[in-house]
Each structure stands twice: as structure tokens, then as C-alpha cells.
Amino acid sequence: MPQKQLHLGAFMRPTTLHTGAWRYPGSWPDTNFNLDHLVRFARQLEAAKFDAFFMADHLAVLNMPVEALRRSHTIASFEPFTLLAALAMVTSHIGLVATASTTFDEPYHVARRFASLDHISGGRAAWNIVTTSNPDAARNFGLIEHMDHDERYVRAREFHDVVTGLWDSFADDALLRDTQSGIFFNPEKMHVLDHKGRYFSARGPLNIARPIQGWPVIVQAGSSDAGRQLAAETAEVVFTASPNLRAGQALYADVKARAERAGRAREHIKILPGAFIVLGDTREEAREKRARLDGLVHYDSALASLSIALGLDAARFDPDGPLPEVPETNDSRSARERVVGLARRENLTVRQLAQRLGGYAGLSLVGTAQSVADEMEEWLCTEGCDGFNVMFPYLPQGIDDVTLHLVPELQRRGLFRTEYAGRMLRENLGLPRPANRFFAGT
Amino acid sequence: MPQKQLHLGAFMRPTTLHTGAWRYPGSWPDTNFNLDHLVRFARQLEAAKFDAFFMADHLAVLNMPVEALRRSHTIASFEPFTLLAALAMVTSHIGLVATASTTFDEPYHVARRFASLDHISGGRAAWNIVTTSNPDAARNFGLIEHMDHDERYVRAREFHDVVTGLWDSFADDALLRDTQSGIFFNPEKMHVLDHKGRYFSARGPLNIARPIQGWPVIVQAGSSDAGRQLAAETAEVVFTASPNLRAGQALYADVKARAERAGRAREHIKILPGAFIVLGDTREEAREKRARLDGLVHYDSALASLSIALGLDAARFDPDGPLPEVPETNDSRSARERVVGLARRENLTVRQLAQRLGGYAGLSLVGTAQSVADEMEEWLCTEGCDGFNVMFPYLPQGIDDVTLHLVPELQRRGLFRTEYAGRMLRENLGLPRPANRFFAGT
Numbered sequence: 001m002p003q004k005q006l007h008l009g010a011f012m013r014p015t016t017l018h019t020g021a022w023r024y025p026g027s028w029p030d031t032n033f034n035l036d037h038l039v040r041f042a043r044q045l046e047a048a049k050f051d052a053f054f055m056a057d058h059l060a061v062l063n064m065p066v067e068a069l070r071r072s073h074t075i076a077s078f079e080p081f082t083l084l085a086a087l088a089m090v091t092s093h094i095g096l097v098a099t100a101s102t103t104f105d106e107p108y109h110v111a112r113r114f115a116s117l118d119h120i121s122g123g124r125a126a127w128n129i130v131t132t133s134n135p136d137a138a139r140n141f142g143l144i145e146h147m148d149h150d151e152r153y154v155r156a157r158e159f160h161d162v163v164t165g166l167w168d169s170f171a172d173d174a175l176l177r178d179t180q181s182g183i184f185f186n187p188e189k190m191h192v193l194d195h196k197g198r199y200f201s202a203r204g205p206l207n208i209a210r211p212i213q214g215w216p217v218i219v220q221a222g223s224s225d226a227g228r229q230l231a232a233e234t235a236e237v238v239f240t241a242s243p244n245l246r247a248g249q250a251l252y253a254d255v256k257a258r259a260e261r262a263g264r265a266r267e268h269i270k271i272l273p274g275a276f277i278v279l280g281d282t283r284e285e286a287r288e289k290r291a292r293l294d295g296l297v298h299y300d301s302a303l304a305s306l307s308i309a310l311g312l313d314a315a316r317f318d319p320d321g322p323l324p325e326v327p328e329t330n331d332s333r334s335a336r337e338r339v340v341g342l343a344r345r346e347n348l349t350v351r352q353l354a355q356r357l358g359g360y361a362g363l364s365l366v367g368t369a370q371s372v373a374d375e376m377e378e379w380l381c382t383e384g385c386d387g388f389n390v391m392f393p394y395l396p397q398g399i400d401d402v403t404l405h406l407v408p409e410l411q412r413r414g415l416f417r418t419e420y421a422g423r424m425l426r427e428n429l430g431l432p433r434p435a436n437r438f439f440a441g442t
Numbered sequence: 443m444p445q446k447q448l449h450l451g452a453f454m455r456p457t458t459l460h461t462g463a464w465r466y467p468g469s470w471p472d473t474n475f476n477l478d479h480l481v482r483f484a485r486q487l488e489a490a491k492f493d494a495f496f497m498a499d500h501l502a503v504l505n506m507p508v509e510a511l512r513r514s515h516t517i518a519s520f521e522p523f524t525l526l527a528a529l530a531m532v533t534s535h536i537g538l539v540a541t542a543s544t545t546f547d548e549p550y551h552v553a554r555r556f557a558s559l560d561h562i563s564g565g566r567a568a569w570n571i572v573t574t575s576n577p578d579a580a581r582n583f584g585l586i587e588h589m590d591h592d593e594r595y596v597r598a599r600e601f602h603d604v605v606t607g608l609w610d611s612f613a614d615d616a617l618l619r620d621t622q623s624g625i626f627f628n629p630e631k632m633h634v635l636d637h638k639g640r641y642f643s644a645r646g647p648l649n650i651a652r653p654i655q656g657w658p659v660i661v662q663a664g665s666s667d668a669g670r671q672l673a674a675e676t677a678e679v680v681f682t683a684s685p686n687l688r689a690g691q692a693l694y695a696d697v698k699a700r701a702e703r704a705g706r707a708r709e710h711i712k713i714l715p716g717a718f719i720v721l722g723d724t725r726e727e728a729r730e731k732r733a734r735l736d737g738l739v740h741y742d743s744a745l746a747s748l749s750i751a752l753g754l755d756a757a758r759f760d761p762d763g764p765l766p767e768v769p770e771t772n773d774s775r776s777a778r779e780r781v782v783g784l785a786r787r788e789n790l791t792v793r794q795l796a797q798r799l800g801g802y803a804g805l806s807l808v809g810t811a812q813s814v815a816d817e818m819e820e821w822l823c824t825e826g827c828d829g830f831n832v833m834f835p836y837l838p839q840g841i842d843d844v845t846l847h848l849v850p851e852l853q854r855r856g857l858f859r860t861e862y863a864g865r866m867l868r869e870n871l872g873l874p875r876p877a878n879r880f881f882a883g884t
Contacts, residue, residue, distance in 0.1 A: 184512060
């Protein structure tokens with residue numbers, strides 16, 4: 001049996017999650033909204049054989065305090081779907097993962113756009129299903145009250161079923177184009193869905209041939225109970241936010257077990273935690289880079305993050321002193337313990353701790369190409385993940401570092417491909433082509 | 443004063459409206475759904491200096507009798523917006539006109555996608571506003587009863603106002619990206635729309651900088667009273683379906699006068715009738731090509747078109763005899779008179795007449811490059827139009843004929859540009875950049 005390999009996605013909207021990244025020395029401050037840069041990144045990631053270019057999405061400018069707002073480098077971004085259709089023309093193998101909301105869009109539109117992207121890209125489209133929890137988004141779509149959490153997931157499941165049903169509108173051999181007889185297609189190979197459900201009714205058929213991949217790859221990122229269950233039943237790639245290996249292993253075991261209970265094969269659902277990767281020639285240099293980056297986070301925004309994590313107003317602490325003993329509150333104990341532990345372990349001042357949380361607080365792999373490859377290997381070999389959704393600290397250096405140093409190290413170890421398995425995203429992810437539910441054998 | 447010149451759009455979804463086109467000898471049967479062909483066409487039209495590549499849209503497979511359905515070459519097409527984002531990457535000057543429905547979409551989505559396309563294409567996007575009258579589309583979006591005609595136009599007007607308001611969310615100088623101070627943008631240069639209207643409420647702001655053109659160009663194609671009025675108030679390009687010069691002149695005068703009454707300059711609304719162009723080396727050859735093309739229309743479908751035009755069942759006539767005298771009916775007299783006149787004038791059999799109507803029944807310019815240029819010149823110089831939305835009879839020959847023969851003839855006469863005026867669609871159409879309603883001087 002060949003060695004298990006990592007799958008790598010690149011988290012590209014925003015191009016970096018770190019709020020200080022655009023100010024980092026030598027980095028480009030406009031990467032979220034500069035087409036030339038985004039084309040360069042996509043080509044560079046493809047040359048490094050990344051599985052996919054992943055775009056999250058926000059359907060709003062977040063309604064935040066003005067001091068934080070005016071420091072936000074994500075204020076202007078391309079609509080992800082539009083951008084990915086454009087990037088499809090300048091790449092040939094990398095997967096294109098766009099986000100579409102099941103709360104603020106229509107199944108017929110979503111089915112049609114993703115089918116089109118799949119055909120245009122030669123079978124590289126993926127749909128990241130989100131239910132959109134942000135109330136600022138609701139206000140842009142005429143909703144005062146946002147739908148409640150569980151209802152959003154029931155709706156998402158029905159939305160998924162309608163979209164995949166519409167993708168199955170045509171058998172693969174429906175289009176005849178027989179110029180002699182004048183018969184363009186065989187209507188017996190076209191299925192009228194006629195869906196009438198709780199949230200949607202959609203007659204169909206879709207006015208586009210079945211996607212090249214059968215269905216674009218289904219991606220999901222929910223971590224709640226309802227989110228995990230939706231993922232286990234429908235998703236083929238799950239982007240997770242596990243803060244450490246133990247949490248990653250628990251989530252991995254839970255989602256794979258849920259998938260098996262839903263009648264699916266474990267290997268047909270890939271678990272990719274987000275990993276913020278900072279590389280240096282030495283571990284010390286990598287830690288210095290990270291500290292320098294965190295130091296660019298504005299202290300007011302940073303304090304807000306620390307106060308939320310501790311469940312108290314952190315403005316009363318001396319910024320340049322150590323974190324004092326903090327009293328118990330009713331807020332999440334695990335978050336507080338993690339923050340206090342981090343401060344003690346790395347001997348951080350209040351300012352450094354706040355800036356760490358205000359920059360990027362999730363799983364971070366900070367070290368040399370060798371040490372980060374060691375960590376990734378451990379995650380892969382101990383059922384912590386099937387790969388990672390890589391987050392870059394600053395650009396372009398963060399992508400340069402990963403593609404020039406980390407990827408070759410992973411390839412040397414046999415942990416990452418040196419050639420794409422095929423042109424389709426499904427082939428590269430090792431996922432089967434879904435059968436057409438209405439037409440056997442196609 | 444320089445000579446007035448034609449503006450030329452290319453009607454590309456479907457790539458040809460003629461139902462027999464895909465069967466024409468030497469033509470490609472799959473042009474609606476073949477990316478390589480569409481890329482070739484876009485580049486070819488750009489090399490010929492066409493103003494725009496125009497995509498109409500259908501939000502459904504039309505629910506037609508099976509005999510007509512299985513002969514339909516438009517059963518599978520790309521979603522136009524996705525396709526145009528892709529074509530933006532392989533062209534540099536031609537305008538990209540996508541259709542979005544005000545009945546089945548949301549202003550925030552539409553504003554965001556077209557702003558993205560405008561940025562990605564360097565200022566070449568245009569939005570063709572349609573209200574979507576087709577009941578088959580309504581059934582794909584959960585609507586049993588379709589909204590009535592006038593209500594759709596009231597909604598369309600509000601939709602337009604919300605979209606353009608969202609495009610004005612940012613002043614052109616809002617983005618500072620000052621890495622030293624850490625200030626990314628100036629919130630005083632961001633406007634929160636907070637629209638609450640009859641059909642929509644949308645808080646805003648849009649999460650994308652103002653489009654390069656200020657606003658993408660606004661296109662409209664309604665011909666009813668409500669449609670003309672919406673066009674006169676909002677549109678910068680109007681695609682019309684005038685069957686002959688006299689009708690074209692009447693429509694031209696009416697829409698320009700309505701625009702002036704709405705406080706706009708006549709020259710800021712361009713009237714482009716659709717024109718189906720068949721070229722030959724001689725007029726006789728062009729007519730033979732058209733007859734050959736019409737002969738590929740299936741007689742059953744053709745008969746349905748003839749029966750509708752005459753207001754009676756034409757199946758009782760001898761297909762190969764001349765059109766008999768037809769009795770008066772309560773149906774549209776002008777349509778019937780036009781059809782009877784056509785049959786007498788061109789001495790057509792019932793079959794030929796039916797196939798003409800079943801193929802393409804609108805304005806047709808059939809002749810040599812010289813004779814068609816004569817007709818276009820007459821339309822332009824007698825206030826029948828400001829240009830044409832060209833429809834091709836078959837592909838690729840139809841585009842080859844127009845770009846190799848007709849365009850050079852128009853250029854020789856000084857009636858069409860030999861170089862683009864600029865990179866932006868607005869520059870090429872001679873349209874001003876709209877002022878930002880919330881920020882003076884940008």
C-alpha cells in the first residue's frame with residue numbers, strides 16, 4: 001500500500017487572516033484586491049501541486065468599531081466566484097473552491113454557476129457550503145432577524161439536495177448533436193427534478209450539461225454538532241479549526257465515524273484543519289518573524305480579542321507587564337485556560353499576548369521547513385488530519401517560503417505529490433465521481 | 443464635427459438565435475457550450491473592434507413540446523456571468539455585457555458580482571437589466587404565480603437604485619493602505635446606504651471598491667411602455683427589436699425624447715437594434731445561404747411559428763404551394779400583414795415562409811458587405827439607431843464574414859472605429875463616468 005499523502009489547500013480569501021500582515025516589511029498591502037497578485041499566487045500554488053485554491057466569503061462589511069474598521073485590509077475584495085472563473089483561465093490543474101451561502105442564495109443559481117465553473121475549468125470546481133451566521137450579512141438581504149442556527153442547517157441540507165439533484169438533470173450521453181437528423185439531444189436522458197420541499201421548490205431541469213466531475217466537490221467547514229453532521233452526510237472535504245493535535249484527532253475520529261454511520265467510506269471525506277505557517281531558516285528566526293508580525297497588530301483591536309478570550313476588560317492591565325492572575329468568570333473556561341497557558345508558556349507580556357490573539361489565534365506551525373514538516377507528518381500519521389488548509393502570514397513571502405522550502409521537504413519525505421494525479425480536482429483528492437441518481441451508469 | 447459612427451455589439455447567448463444554425467454545412471454544432479470556440483469568437487470580435495460581447499440569459503429549460511425541445515441547440519449553455527469573468531482574462535478591450543434578473547436575484551449579489559467583473563476586466567463590465575417574463579423561470583425559484591408585468595418594472599427600478607447606490611459605497615480615494623500608520627482606509631469615504639424600500643432593504647456598504655467605470659454600463663432591452671420608460675430613465679444602451687427602419691426610427695425618437703424628459707442627454711443613451719446579418723459575395727448568394735439555413739428548420743416547429751403569426755392552424759395548407767388567402771382573425775393584424783406581405787414579396791411557399799419564421803423572424807440584413815453597409819449607414823444617418831446588436835446566422839462562418847468583410851467596409855466609409863478609444867467600455871461607447879452620489883468629485 002502506498003504511503004498516505006497530505007492534501008494541501010491554500011486559504012486565499014482573505015489572502016491572509018493575520019490583521020497585521022499587510023504592514024509586514026516587504027509584503028504587498030493590497031493582495032486581497034489585486035488581480036495580478038492573485039494570478040501569481042494561483043500559478044505559484046499550482047506549480048507547487050497544491051490541491052486547491054480556497055476562497056471563504058463575507059456577504060458584508062462587518063459592522064465593527066471604527067478604529068478596527070479603518071485598519072481592516074479586507075475592506076475590498078473580489079466576489080470569490082467571479083475571481084475563480086477568471087483564475088480558471090490562467091491555471092490548469094489546481095482546484096477552485098468557492099463559497100456560496102445556503103441562506104442568502106437560490107439553489108438554481110448556485111447549481112448553475114458551479115456547473116459552469118466546473119465545465120470552464122475542466123473539472124476543478126468545488127462548492128464550500130456555508131450557512132452564513134453573520135447578522136451583518138442578513139441586513140444586506142432584507143432580513144432583520146437572522147434565521148436560527150439549527151434551522152439554517154436543515155435549510156442547508158435541503159439546499160444541497162436540490163443543487164445536486166439539478167446537477168443530475170442530464171445523463172452524460174444526453175447530447176447527440178446529430179446534424180443529419182436534426183436531433184440535438186435525447187429528452188429521455190433529461191430529468192425534471194420537480195422538487196417541492198420545506199424551503200425550496202425548483203422544477204428544473206438545469207440548463208447546462210452535467211458537470212465534468214459529476215458534481216463539483218462538496219466542501220464544508222461547520223464545527224457545531226449540526227455542522228459536523230451535515231459534513232458527515234454530504235461533505236467530501238471538511239475545513240476544520242482544531243487548535244492542537246489532540247483536538248484534531250478527536251474531531252477527525254468523530255467526523256469519520258459519523259460518515260461511516262451515514263453509510264459512507266471513511267476515505268471519501270477528507271479532513272483539512274487550517275494551519276497558519278511561519279517559516280524561518282531557524283526556529284528562532286521563525287519565532288522572531290511571528291513576533292514581528294504580531295507587533296503590527298493595533299493594540300486597541302488586540303485588547304478587544306484578549307478581553308473576549310478572558311471574559312473581562314483587559315485594558316486595566318499593564319501592557320508591558322506579565323499577565324496577572326485572572327479571576328474565574330462565567331465565560332468559556334477552556335478558552336481562558338488556553339490563553340493563560342499560552343502567556344505563561346511563552347512568557348508573553350499582556351501586549352504580546354493581546355497581539356497574538358488579535359493577529360491569528362488558531363493552529364500555528366512556526367519553525368523551519370523540517371520542523372513544520374515533522375509536525376505535519378505527525379498529524380497525518382496519527383489520524384489528526386488528511387492534510388491542511390494552509391494560511392499564509394504575509395504575502396508574497398509566505399507563499400514563497402511554503403512553495404520553495406516546505407513543499408520540497410514534504411515531497412522528499414514522500415508526504416506530498418510531485419505530479420498531479422489528473423486534471424480533475426476529484427482525481428487529485430482521491431474522491432469518486434458521484435453516480436447520477438436518475439441515470440444509471442453515467 | 444467628426445462623423446457619427448456605429449456602435450456594434452455581438453449577440454452571443456445564444457451564439458446564434460437561428461434554430462437551424464447548428465446544422466448548417468461546415469458550422470460548429472456546439473458553439474453555445476464550447477469554451478474554446480467562445481474564446482476564439484471573443485478574440486475575433488475584439489480584433490474587429492466590436493464594442494461589446496453580449497449575453498442574454500434564460501433561467502430555465504423552456505417547457506416546450508418534445509419535438510421542438512429535442513431539436514434545441516441551446517439546451518446546455520454556460521451561465522453568462524461565469525463565462526464573461528473567464529473571457530475577461532483572454533481579452534483586453536471588448537465590453538462584457540451580462541444579464542441579471544431583477545426578479546430572481548438580490549441587489550447585493552448583483553452589485554458585488556458586476557463590481558468584481560468591472561475590476562477584473564479593467565472597466566469593461568455592463569449589466570443588462572431584465573425583469574424575466576418567462577413563467578418557466580419562476581418555477582425554478584419557487585414561484586407558482588409570476589409577478590405581473592408592471593410590478594416587475596417597479597421592482598426593477600428599485601433594484602437598479604439599490605445596486606447603483608451600493609456601487610457608490612466608497613469614494614475613489616477611500617483606500618489609503620498606509621503601512622506606517624496602519625490605516626488601511628478612510629471610513630469617512632465609505633457610505634452606508636441603509637436602503638429600506640418597497641421590495642428591498644439593504645444596509646450596505648458593498649465590500650468592494652467602487653467599480654473602475656464608476657458604474658458598469660447599464661443596458662436594457664424592454665420594448666413595452668414600462669420597459670421603454672425604465673430604459674429612458676436608467677439605461678445607457680438599449681437593445682431593441684425593431685423589424686424595419688420605420689419602426690426603428692419611431693422607437694429611436696420615442697426613447698430619446700423620454701430620456702430628455704427624464705433630464706438626460708440624448709447622446710448618453712445608445713439605441714442598438716438587433717440585426718441578423720447574412721453575407722455573400724453577391725446578393726443572390728446571400729439569399730441562397732439564408733434559404734439554405736431556413737431549410738434546416740424542422741417543419742413542425744416552423745409550422746407552430748407560422749400558425750402563431752397568422753392566428754390559425756397552418757398545418758392545413760399545402761407545404762409546397764403558395765400561401766392561400768387567409769381570413770381576418772382577432773389576433774394581431776400587423777403581424778399577420780407582415781407575414782402575408784413577406785410571402786407575396788419573396789414568392790415563398792408555405793414551407794419556406796414557415797421556416798423563415800421558425801428560424802429568425804426579426805430584422806435581417808442579407809446581402810453583400812457593400813449592400814449591408816449601405817443599409818446600416820441609412821439606419822445610422824436617418825436616426826434609426828446608434829449602431830446594431832449583431833446576430834450571427836451560423837458559426838464560425840457568420841463571424842468570419844462580418845469581421846473579414848463587413849467591418850472593413852464600414853471602416854473604409856468612416857462608419858466604424860479602427861482603434862478602440864480606450865480600455866473602458868464607457869470610453870468606447872462615448873458615455874460619461876457617473877458621479878458618485880455620496881462623494882463629490884470622485
